[in-house]
Amino acid sequence: xxxxxxxRKSFGPLMVLKDVSFEVAAGETVCIIGPSGSGKSTILRxxxxxxxxxxxxxxxxxxxxxxxxxxxxxxxxxxxxxxMRIRNIGMVFQGFNLFPHMTVLQNLIxxxxxxKGEKREVAVERGMxxxxxxxxxxxxxxxxxxxxxxxxxxVAIARALNMEPQVILFDEPTSALDPxxxxxxxxxxxxxxxxxxxxxVVTHEMGFAREAADRVIFMDHGQIIESGSPNDxxxxxxxxxxxxxxxxxx
Amino acid sequence: xxxxxxxxxxxxxxxxxxxGPAFFPVQRERSSWSYVSGGIAVLVLLGALYGLAAxxxxxxxxxxxxxxSGPILNGLLITIELSAFALxxxxxxxxxxxxxxxxxxxxxxxxxxxxxxxxxxxxAIVQLLFWGNIGLFVPTLVLGxxxxxxxxxxxxxNQLLTPFVASFIALGLAESAYMGEIIRGGLQSIDKGxxxxxxxxxxxxxxxxxxxxxxxxxxxxxxxxxxQFSNIVKASALVSVIAGGDLLTTAQNIAGQNYRVxxxxxxxxxxxxxxxxxxxxxxxxxxxxxxRMDR
Ligand SMILES: Nc1ncnc2c1ncn2[C@@H]1O[C@H](COP(=O)(O)OP(=O)(O)OP(=O)(O)O)[C@@H](O)[C@H]1O
Ligand SMILES: [Mg+2]
Numbered sequence: 001x002x003x004x005x006x007x008r009k010s011f012g013p014l015m016v017l018k019d020v021s022f023e024v025a026a027g028e029t030v031c032i033i034g035p036s037g038s039g040k041s042t043i044l045r046x047x048x049x050x051x052x053x054x055x056x057x058x059x060x061x062x063x064x065x066x067x068x069x070x071x072x073x074x075x076x077x078x079x080x081x082x083x084m085r086i087r088n089i090g091m092v093f094q095g096f097n098l099f100p101h102m103t104v105l106q107n108l109i110x111x112x113x114x115x116k117g118e119k120r121e122v123a124v125e126r127g128m129x130x131x132x133x134x135x136x137x138x139x140x141x142x143x144x145x146x147x148x149x150x151x152x153x154x155v156a157i158a159r160a161l162n163m164e165p166q167v168i169l170f171d172e173p174t175s176a177l178d179p180x181x182x183x184x185x186x187x188x189x190x191x192x193x194x195x196x197x198x199x200x201v202v203t204h205e206m207g208f209a210r211e212a213a214d215r216v217i218f219m220d221h222g223q224i225i226e227s228g229s230p231n232d233x234x235x236x237x238x239x240x241x242x243x244x245x246x247x248x249x250x
Numbered sequence: 251x252x253x254x255x256x257x258x259x260x261x262x263x264x265x266x267x268x269x270g271p272a273f274f275p276v277q278r279e280r281s282s283w284s285y286v287s288g289g290i291a292v293l294v295l296l297g298a299l300y301g302l303a304a305x306x307x308x309x310x311x312x313x314x315x316x317x318x319s320g321p322i323l324n325g326l327l328i329t330i331e332l333s334a335f336a337l338x339x340x341x342x343x344x345x346x347x348x349x350x351x352x353x354x355x356x357x358x359x360x361x362x363x364x365x366x367x368x369x370x371x372x373x374a375i376v377q378l379l380f381w382g383n384i385g386l387f388v389p390t391l392v393l394g395x396x397x398x399x400x401x402x403x404x405x406x407x408n409q410l411l412t413p414f415v416a417s418f419i420a421l422g423l424a425e426s427a428y429m430g431e432i433i434r435g436g437l438q439s440i441d442k443g444x445x446x447x448x449x450x451x452x453x454x455x456x457x458x459x460x461x462x463x464x465x466x467x468x469x470x471x472x473x474x475x476x477x478q479f480s481n482i483v484k485a486s487a488l489v490s491v492i493a494g495g496d497l498l499t500t501a502q503n504i505a506g507q508n509y510r511v512x513x514x515x516x517x518x519x520x521x522x523x524x525x526x527x528x529x530x531x532x533x534x535x536x537x538x539x540x541x542r543m544d545r
Contacts, residue, residue: 050446079454087452097447101465111451114461156447163451 001026001198002047002167007056009042009222016042018222019056024167024200029193031209031230032202034219035245040202043219044169047200048089049082060088060166087115090160090168094176096152098144104131104155105140108162116163123162130158134188150181154188167198174205206249210234218242312513316504317520325500326521328414332489332496333482335418337475340425340482347430348437349459362430369427375488377424381416382492417494421482428481432474436467469540476533480526487522497521 002024009017016039024030032040045051047058049066057074058065066082067074076082099107108127112118131137134154144152153173160168173189174182186208193199193212203209209216209230216233218226218241226233226242237243302308316322350362369377385408394401411419440463448458490499498518505514 048450050449083449083452083454086450089450091447091450093443093447095443097441097443099444099447099462099466101469110461111448111453114457115452159451 001028001061002200003057003059003062004043004047005057005059007043007046007058008054009039009046009051010054016222017046017053020219020222020224021056022217022224022227024198026166026198027196028214029197029199029201029212030215030217031213032200032217032219033204033206033209033233033245033249034225038219039222040219041171044091044171044200044202047169048086048091052076060085065089083115087111087163088166090163090165092153092156092160092168092170092173094172096144096149096156096176098152098156098159100144103141103143104136104147107144107155108159111159111163126164127158127162130161131155133161133191134158135184148181149177150184153177153181153185157185157188157192161192161197167200168192170199170201170203172202172204174203204249206234206246218245220245307512309510309513312508312510313516313520316501316514317517321500321504322497322517322521325495325497328495328500329483329486329497329521330525332414332417332421332486332494333479336421336425336482336486337479339418339422340429340478341433341475343422343426344429344433347426348433351430351434352437366427366430369424372424374420374424374485375491378417378420378488378492381411381420382413384416385411413489413492413494416492417486417489417496421486421489424485425478425482428478432478433467433471436470437463439470440466472540473533473537476529476536480529483522483525487518 004020004022006019006021007017008015008019020039020043022030032043034040042051046053047065052066053074055074057067063085064074065085067076069075098104099110102110105124105127108130109120109123112123112127113120128137128140131140134157136151136154136158139147139151139155144155147155157168157173170189174185177185182205186205189199189201189208190212201208201213211230213230215227216230217224218233218237218239220241226237226239233242234246237246303310347362347365350358351366353359353362385406388407391405391407391410392401393403393405444462444466445458448462453462486494486496487498489496490502493499501514501518505511508514
């Protein structure tokens with residue numbers, strides 16, 4: 001479904017992604033792990049074009065996401081067409097980024113109505129279903145400031161779901177949470193993974209990766225060092241750098 | 251908030267028992283000097299008020315005769331209209347100025363920067379005189395396609411730019427430069443995660459601006475609107491230099507006929523202060539309503 005092919009990305013002189021390639025099939029949950037600064041956030045942000053790439057191709061169902069091919073070069077698409085494709089890629093941020101001036105339900109229906117042109121009743125009905133699924137139907141009329149961190153993140157997941165994206169990207173969704181709030185979010189994400197939602201999850205939660213991931217990718221210094229089943233990568237890593245990292249977090 | 255801190259501190263009046271240095275509540279002793287200075291200040295104030303009230307040359311009946319008179323109230327209305335229109339124009343144009351300054355197109359942002367520099371740099375009175383007298387060197391205004399003979403309409407500038415309109419334009423343009431900077435500050439104060447979350451949902455730039463960033467920026471902008479309005483009200487008194495028909499112009503016109511300059515200035519002052527006194531309750535009300543969303 002998602003194919004990342006030899007993606008390079010530099011910030012000034014600093015090359016953050018060095019020919020990163022991987023694929024995610026429909027229904028798969030892929031966890032990306034790795035030390036701080038290894039480029040995990042950057043690869044997610046390149047996938048939904050919050051960052052541009054220097055070279056390489058990122059496709060969704062075989063279609064380039066933010067560019068078109070012109071000979072051997074890539075040309076950025078007009079804003080409108082990029083937005084059309086990105087609506088199929090949900091994102092959940094470390095810092096929640098809920099819209100503070102809107103209620104929980106308004107957060108959920110803003111994009112389906114405004115971007116997809118859905119009828120309000122349709123967006124509200126499905127939005128309430130997703131809120132029920134994340135256990136927050138009773139908070140529909142609350143404002144984000146009235147919620148705990150774990151509740152905010154569950155709303156953010158419901159907001160992403162209400163666009164019915166083909167894939168959802170999670171960038172350390174539990175890193176900003178108090179320890180007692182982490183599990184409620186991971187629980188929701190496990191259910192989501194089990195339901196067949198395609199997900200790419202950057203996380204430091206090895207327990208989650210072991211339990212929910214179909215595949216684990218270990219990144220370091222802008223490169224994929226090792227990739228495989230959770231058991232292979234987390235329990236029997238072959239590369240010394242993976243060994244060191246896995247040893248340090250367990 | 252302050253209630254809570256007071257309550258939290260209250261038990262401290264009982265010194266803790268046990269070891270360690272004794273702990274006593276502190277009470278500042280008022281020096282006798284503070285009573286003397288306070289007393290002097292009150293005396294001076296009373297003296298000044300008495301001087302005003304009893305001054306033989308100030309005819310208070312004149313003040314009361316005019317303060318609610320038709321022409322003054324009309325001038326007051328014009329001052330309020332002028333200020334409100336100028337604020338509205340400042341807001342709308344200021345929005346474009348802010349977007350222009352934030353534009354990634356360097357030509358546009360340079361032009362917007364120059365605009366702000368110019369209109370904030372020139373004294374308001376100079377701008378008023380400019381717009382009030384522009385009819386002298388641009389007698390007609392032609393709407394048409396530049397460098398061709400095609401014209402849609404032609405206006406005599408003096409008819410179009412009445413003193414009221416000239417005042418409105420001058421105050422509104424000057425205000426747009428100030429508002430532009432205020433709006434820009436408001437827009438830039440919004441966390442970039444908000445734009446990113448909206449973009450990730452497939453929203454486009456214009457929608458993100460109107461639905462996500464601007465409503466939040468308004469919370470930073472609205473509190474300053476009251477201050478801006480009071481600045482404009484005060485600046486609008488300058489309009490009297492081009493006979494704008496405002497409160498001060500009217501008061502001065504009447505003074506020119508009855509020679510009661512001081513009384514008429516008091517009439518105008520009374521109303522200026524009345525407007526300003528009304529602004530802060532409105533401001534409080536609006537801010538309170540806005541704060542409801544982050545209960
Ligand atoms: N906008 C930017 N400008 C310059 N450098 C950046 C920018 N964003 C990220 N970087 C750099 O790119 C490198 C990779 O960053 P990235 O955020 O992708 O790491 P990460 O693996 O997500 O780390 P963490 O676990 O700390 O979130 C870091 O060295 C970071 O300093
Ligand atoms: Mg990161």
